[in-house]
Amino acid sequence: MQSLTGIPVGSGVVVGRVFVLNDGQRIRAPRRAIDPADVPAELERFESARGVAIEELNGLHKHAATEMGEEAAKVFLFHIGALSDPAIVGPIRQAIEGELVSAEYASAEAIKTLADRFARHPDSTFRSKVSDLEDLSQRLLRHLTGRRAKTLADLEPHTVIVARDLTPSQTAAFDRAKVVAFATDLGGLTSHTAIIARALGLPAVVGLHDLTRHARDGQRVIVDAARGVIVLDPDDASIDAADAADQRARRSRITLHEDAEKPAITRDGVDIALVGNIEFPEEVDSVIADGGAGVGLYRTEFLYLTSDQEPTEEQHTAAYIDTVRRLGGRPLTIRTVDLGADKYTQGRSETPERNPFLGLRSIRYCLQNTEMFRTQLRAILRASAHGPMRIMFPLVTNIAEFRQAKYFLHEAMEDLAEAGEAYDENVPVGMMVEVPAAALQAKSFAREVDFFSIGTNDLVQYTLAVDRINERVAGLYTPIHPAVLKLIRDVSRVGNRGGIPVSCCGESAADPAFAALLIGLGVRTLSVTSSSLPRLKRAVRGLDSKRCERIAQKAIRFDSEADAGTYVRDRVRKLVPEVFDGWSGE
Numbered sequence: 001m002q003s004l005t006g007i008p009v010g011s012g013v014v015v016g017r018v019f020v021l022n023d024g025q026r027i028r029a030p031r032r033a034i035d036p037a038d039v040p041a042e043l044e045r046f047e048s049a050r051g052v053a054i055e056e057l058n059g060l061h062k063h064a065a066t067e068m069g070e071e072a073a074k075v076f077l078f079h080i081g082a083l084s085d086p087a088i089v090g091p092i093r094q095a096i097e098g099e100l101v102s103a104e105y106a107s108a109e110a111i112k113t114l115a116d117r118f119a120r121h122p123d124s125t126f127r128s129k130v131s132d133l134e135d136l137s138q139r140l141l142r143h144l145t146g147r148r149a150k151t152l153a154d155l156e157p158h159t160v161i162v163a164r165d166l167t168p169s170q171t172a173a174f175d176r177a178k179v180v181a182f183a184t185d186l187g188g189l190t191s192h193t194a195i196i197a198r199a200l201g202l203p204a205v206v207g208l209h210d211l212t213r214h215a216r217d218g219q220r221v222i223v224d225a226a227r228g229v230i231v232l233d234p235d236d237a238s239i240d241a242a243d244a245a246d247q248r249a250r251r252s253r254i255t256l257h258e259d260a261e262k263p264a265i266t267r268d269g270v271d272i273a274l275v276g277n278i279e280f281p282e283e284v285d286s287v288i289a290d291g292g293a294g295v296g297l298y299r300t301e302f303l304y305l306t307s308d309q310e311p312t313e314e315q316h317t318a319a320y321i322d323t324v325r326r327l328g329g330r331p332l333t334i335r336t337v338d339l340g341a342d343k344y345t346q347g348r349s350e351t352p353e354r355n356p357f358l359g360l361r362s363i364r365y366c367l368q369n370t371e372m373f374r375t376q377l378r379a380i381l382r383a384s385a386h387g388p389m390r391i392m393f394p395l396v397t398n399i400a401e402f403r404q405a406k407y408f409l410h411e412a413m414e415d416l417a418e419a420g421e422a423y424d425e426n427v428p429v430g431m432m433v434e435v436p437a438a439a440l441q442a443k444s445f446a447r448e449v450d451f452f453s454i455g456t457n458d459l460v461q462y463t464l465a466v467d468r469i470n471e472r473v474a475g476l477y478t479p480i481h482p483a484v485l486k487l488i489r490d491v492s493r494v495g496n497r498g499g500i501p502v503s504c505c506g507e508s509a510a511d512p513a514f515a516a517l518l519i520g521l522g523v524r525t526l527s528v529t530s531s532s533l534p535r536l537k538r539a540v541r542g543l544d545s546k547r548c549e550r551i552a553q554k555a556i557r558f559d560s561e562a563d564a565g566t567y568v569r570d571r572v573r574k575l576v577p578e579v580f581d582g583w584s585g586e
């Protein structure tokens with residue numbers, strides 16, 4: 001039995017079997033000559049492997065479409081298309097027939113030649129396909145060699161995925177009928193893979209450093225997402241304890257859900273709007289089921305993260321209208337694409353940035369890729385004709401950025417007006433407050449924005465200089481830090497004095513202790529992953545805003561974040577003890 005401790009993501013305790021996802025295990029295909037008489041059989045072998053691969057990909061596509069929607073599943077369509085493309089299939093057949101080489105060698109060489117051409121192509125769309133072609137080659141080779149597929153396609157039930165790291169799109173494609181949890185060496189609480197895990201309600205532990213060195217396929221494992229602990233080869237007593245903890249967590253979730261329909265109102269009668277964070281339109285349904293009053297953050301960049309192609313204006317529009325319709329009149333705050341840093345641009349860039357979190361990301365990226373930005377803005381505006389919506393820009397750091405972004409929005413409005421298309425002319429336009437500069441300048445911004453949404457995921461990392469996805473400094477990443485609280489207080493004050501709504505949409509808003517502070521600091525809208533909504537509602541209903549104010553005032557005066565954290569958690573735990581049972585976000 002061996003225990004490892006990492007960063008807890010989500011909640012729940014599960015027992016399963018390890019599946020090590022080792023992307024580094026490559027099958028090689030050395031040149032092997034065949035007899036002319038064997039050509040028909042070799043062609044037949046290739047055809048059969050191709051057929052099985054297409055079938056497998058269709059299955060993957062279907063699973064992903066059911067779990068996360070058609071848009072997210074598109075990542076598999078390129079692979080299916082490529083396996084039917086004469087530019088790939090033709091040269092493979094010719095090599096088997098003409099050069100008398102094995103189907104393995106012919107496949108690997110033909111795909112490699114195409115991948116090399118793509119890698120040199122001036123258009124980045126082609127360059128971005130290189131890794132897909134490599135994947136495809138490995139898939140064919142696996143079927144040709146009959147090796148057991150080390151892919152997510154043929155998992156057993158109760159699988160715990162163990163990997164060095166996972167991309168958000170890999171996580172989104174997990175087959176939820178089989179994958180019960182995952183654990184990674186890398187990652188932090190607010191990494192986008194962790195965010196997806198929470199969106200799927202999947203227990204996980206990240207930042208385990210060297211789990212992949214210890215774990216073996218098929219090994220029994222406990223994933224305790226409440227405490228951030230992994231137990232390899234657990235004994236019977238540990239398994240019984242894990243089962244009991246899981247039962248308790250389930251009961252607690254059911255109890256918390258009973259409040260889903262009740263209003264989110266504090267004991268002293270203050271209304272708190274509890275809304276959901278989503279990455280895909282389909283998540284709206286769970287936000288509503290979990291008692292959310294709308295969507296406070298739609299991370300639209302996930303349209304890009306799950307596809308190899310840049311989305312077309314129609315695809316943007318369809319996704320946004322779908323979201324608005326699912327909300328059925330409830331409010332939606334849609335954020336323009338927040339690409340860059342750990343999302344999308346680095347993997348595709350020829351010269352990755354040295355310091356991408358301080359680089360060309362979010363609104364900066366949009367303002368340098370204006371065609372892409374305009375396309376999205378037109379799509380958002382079109383959807384605004386279908387239901388209540390607010391538009392917000394991410395990572396705004398200086399006033400010029402906000403003005404420029406608004407200028408593009410007005411231009412898009414003119415485009416639509418000229419084309420006679422409907423949109424909401426009065427759509428509120430706001431900004432994320434996620435860099436200290438924006439928080440400190442809140443007064444200036446207040447003259448131009450319709451609302452503020454505080455993004456603590458980034459605000460904490462930029463205020464404390466702690467990379468949010470780096471497990472080595474995860475211990476320093478703490479939202480209950482007097483410096484962070486002061487920034488939030490200032491933004492909230494400016495907002496409340498000027499009649500500008502202030503919300504918080506960072507992951508920390510789901511932490512009952514931090515939520516109490518936000519309420520105490522005057523924030524009245526909290527936006528969190530849907531699975532966190534029931535617990536948060538229970539917390540809000542058990543809190544008193546005046547008490548929260550006193551707790552916040554005291555917390556802000558501590559010299560040390562450790563003392564502030566201990567004080568706040570102790571106080572809030574006494575006020576709403578039931579919401580801390582099985583809570584992993586501390």
Ligand code: PEP
Nearest residue numbers: 434455456457458505506
């Ligand atoms: C944030 O930074 O708090 C936020 C909500 O945005 P994201 O997590 O997408 O960076």
Ligand code: MG
Nearest residue numbers: 434455457458
């Ligand atoms: Mg952010």
